[in-house]
Amino acid sequence: MACNCTAEEKEKLFNSGVLTDNRPGAVLPPKELWENKKGGLVVIECPQRIPCNPCGTSCPSGAVVPFKDINDTPAIDYEKCTGCGMCVAKCPGLACFVIDLTYGPDKAVIKLPYELIPVPAKGDKVKCLNRTGEEVAEGEVLAVMQPFKDSTNVVSVVIPKKLVSDIRAIKVVR
Amino acid sequence: MELIQKHPILEFKHGKEVSFSFDGKELKGYEGEPIAVALTANGVRVFRVSPLMKRPRGFFCAIGKCSSCFMTVDGVPNVRTCVTPLAAGMKVETQKGKGLVPLETE
């Protein structure tokens, strides 16, 4: 999340919904585990305490630690995460992602939620956007799933590995 | 008509398409949907003109609580077009001023 801004600028960005650094509920996985985990690990960006827990109740492996208090921010047990992406599809805030660093030497795969049209198809080239919607790279769609058949698509996109901390959305160009 | 053709989540089911008149012009809308919605879909934005300052008024709250959408429908003034269902052949008119209730003639 390299952000060359002052503390004041960072605060202003955060106050308008842009994450500028790690916070409880919005952290990156531990480096070594992440670099070697085939299938990827979950990255949740939910730094605010709100009454909400579908990420916890939808996780089949307990990687999103079951909530003691529904207002808690999500906590992750990375050893248990299989990168299945159920939370990506379930989160009402579209705040969950799965990032796999093992795809290639300088490519990674991000699974992100998508609820717009047109829906991308396998093989499509898409624009990759950062947290303020700027186009920072081009990506290729590996797969499009809809695990709960409820109109939230989980799109797997191949992206440049050096931008895994920045890319959080895609734009489909037809 | 300015209808949403495709939507990522919703599928729209409309009722029967019917004709109605707006200030003498024939327009089409869906039976049973609010008159104000049919007008908006046809690009009509001004529903009435206020009595004192002659201000244009239109769609605002959509739940029958604000009075912006009052129009004269089939001769009856101050109809809340945002919660009144459209019927075939309705005569909808821009309400200019306070609206007059049609009186019975002896």
Place this chain on the structure above:
Amino acid sequence: MNKDLTTDLLVVGGGAAGLCAAAEAAAAGVKVTVLDSDLHMGGQLVKQTHKFFGSKDEYAGTRGYKIAGILMDEIKELGDKIEMRVNTTCTGYYPEDGVYTAMKGEDEYYRIHAKKAVIATGAQERMLPFPNNDIPGVVGAGAVQTLMNVYGVLPGKKVLMVGAGNIGLIVSYQLTQAGVKVVGLVEAMPKIGGYWVHAAKIRRLGIPILLRHTILEAKGEDYVTGAVISEIDDKFQPIGKPQEIDCDVICMAVGLTPTTEIFWQAGAKMQFVPQLCGHVPFRDKTMRTSNPDLWVAGDAAGIEEASSAMVEGRIAGYSAAKALGKKMDAKKFDEYWARLDHLRAGEVGTKIRAGIAQVMVEGWEA
């Protein structure tokens, strides 16, 4: 056509709270009549395309409009115990004889005799004063949702959203889904009022959220052709150079206020509570007001969320049924309150709890 109607429990408002109250009371054997001035039941739920937050009990992860469907299914199971009347507006309550009046369209008038009532009339949009705020094109956020999500009509091409509370943030996302360009949001406060994740969603799509900004005027003769916005200081005074915005819709999402006319007419004890966003009736834990025949539930009791509206509706329905002599399971009442307390336990519930504390009474004399 003028008619007399008789029922045990009248529920005014068929939204989240009203439907839950009706279902709860009818399941206990009460004859219920539900009125709604809209053309369908479901209130604000039917327009919510986003997935709800909260816990499984309150359908977290389910899209709002589907929740309306779930409640309607529950009501259908109760058969003719519940009578639903859409396109019917309650026009008054006369405390001298306890009669309600209602109108359907322009021609049908009803006098309704009900033993008890749950008033779940919801809320209405607030407004900001600025020049030309009354011309077509300046629309409430709820109205934009109705056009887009209920009737599939485009509200316009370019929208300026005023307000970054949950409604402003969510409707901006829904506009984007419908293919409408949101040119930006202006928010007077130094931070967004709604959930951070709602803002993050739209920021990732490149939609600007301008904090400490407000709208100075709407431009246009017969309808909106643009807007002028400006940065403001901490005293809400404009600073710097005003900015011209090209838009044809100015969407107002500056807050809701409870709809409480029936309570005023009933002479119920009321109070202005800033945390609940307006005047609300005093109530006890059963959600009964100072009028022994009127209960309150949902946004009419204080602006909150759909999840709490549903539980309040259950509590009101339960309590009205009990007052009508039905045998009720006290465990249910406690369970509902536990759910409500749970929803309000966190930081986001602090304001609500402070507001409710001002109008919650231990019990009523009679």
